[in-house]
Amino acid sequence: MAAASHVRALPRQRARPVAAGGQVHRSRAPRPRPRDQELECWGLGDFLVTIGGFQTKFLAPFLRIKIAKELDVQGHGIPVTVANTTYMGMNALHAAGALGRLPVYRYLVEEVKMDIHKPDTLIDFTPVEHALKHGRLPAVKYLLDHGANLHLQRGDSTLLHSAATRGQSEMPNKDGGLFGIIDVALHKPSVSCVKLLIQGGANVSGDNPLAKAAEKGLTEAIKCLLEAGADPNVVDRFGRLPIELAVEYGTREDVAILFPFTSPISTVANWSVDGIISHVQMEIKQLEDDNFVEKRISDLKQQAAEAFKKQDYLNASVFYTQALKMDNFDAKLLSNRSLCWLRMGDGERSYEDATECKKLQPKWAKAYYRQGAAQILMEDYDDAYHSLLRALELDPESQEIAELLLETIEVV
Structure with missing residues (x-):
């Protein structure tokens, strides 16, 4: 009986219906879905219905497909309608970032031929930035593999080397502080996205991503950024070094990782891992x-x-x-x-x-x-x-x- 306790019971299987002659009815293979039903399955139908001003979660699938078709007033077909329709400054490829489903990207990029470099008009985010914001690593990789340009020129600077996005809330806006594309991944946070961006040539020197990683206690991101050449001796806007932020918000491991790369701080008498920890803790207590x-x-x-x-x-x-x-x-x-x-x-x-x-x-x-x-x-x-x-x-x-x-x- 003791041995039997380790054996999981198999789930019951439903018996197949048997006809009068003893023949077992075989289930029919599902019929291929038309393109508009695939559209519904992937969530693009929801995008079109949202544009129509409806609450999609309360609508049956067939009704969502019907409304999506009704939005095609020119009769060009749903693919063309999806490509040319926007909502709050975003098109379907921008909105796909929230879903992160690869079939959506394949359809929009490979079949509809939507522009993967085009930013939205609301927050000036490209499709890859929307995917980053939602932490959709497979989507980011797909877009990079299909030509998404991290060095896309914006005015006098590039996406990676300048104020590509602005703001500090979860939905960045144009009135906030400046930060680069790695910060979008750190804000989620998505360490895998950070690694992928660095492999793609992202700049680790601008906007002090190392300080942000230390403040969030992202150990793997700290390692990755240091390996890529991020400078640990750059302070944030409040004069705090990454190693000081690691003491306050991270772990001893984070401090130990940053210590060999950090120049000695003149006010820290005992320059060691324990010394910097004691110094920062004393400062916190003084506050x-x-x-x-x-x-x-x-x-x-x-x-x-x-x-x-x-x-x-x-x-x-x-x-x-x-x-x-x-x-x-x-x-x-x-x-x-x-x-x-x-x-x-x-x-x-x-x-x-x-x-x-x-x-x-x-x-x-x-x-x-x-x-x-x-x-x-x-x-x-x-x-x-x-x-x-x-x-x-x-x-x-x-x-x-x-x-x-x-x-x-x-x-x-």
Whole structure:
């Protein structure tokens, strides 16, 4: 009886129907489905019905096919209708990222011949970026194998080396901070996608993906990025190194992996894995002391102001960064550091700080003013005009905003 307890009972099988003459009825092979029924099976029917404004989950399959056919008002057939139909700026190939089903991609790319390089008009994502956002590794690989270009030119830069996508929410938008295509994979997170992108030639130097991997505790991604040449000595916008983020959010293994590649930190007396862990833990504990934090930030602000008066913008930015490390919700610190970057001619960093400042204080005119000034430095005059116009709406009495707005209008 003891041995029998390890044997699983086989599931019962339904008996086949037997005819009067003792013949066993054989089940008929399924009939091939027409193309429109394949469309329904893959979910593209749902995409078309969504465009029609219906709630697809409450509709029977035959009704979804019927509505999809009705959308083909020109009589060109469902494949052509799918190729030419958009919803909220996305076509079927963009929407396929949510499904991640390879038959969908094969049909759209190989039969319908849809453009795999074309970005949507909502968030400026290409099909491969949509697949990345949803962590669809097979779909990403399929698109790369069929010519998806990670080095696709966008204006003066490429997808991998510039602000290919903007934002920090799950659905990035054009008003957020800048980040590259690896960040899309890290945001999911999808380590497999990160590896695939690096193999495809993705740039690991821009936008500090190593810091993001450390902050998320993605051990395998950290290894992969280091092997690909990512620099562990680049701080994030709050002045934190990847190894410091690994102490706070990751594991000891993450710290040990980063340690041999990280340059010694001057404030860490015992430069070892244990030493850096103790140092960061002490800093975290100090942040719990409100009196210590308040005095430390006050001192750093004073040092930054003195450096700024001497036109030592680099050191001023360092002091502001140290203060932000203790309080990264201080909009004035971000605004001041944005001005430091501006004076040093770094438009992108100035814009990033101004954008973060705007998120913290969405009705503060100076945040929009800083953003507009950074956009002018980057020669993005159209967006600068809108930023400065909003700044003037919030502070109609500001002479400096009005003057910069007039200068921008002359250029536009």
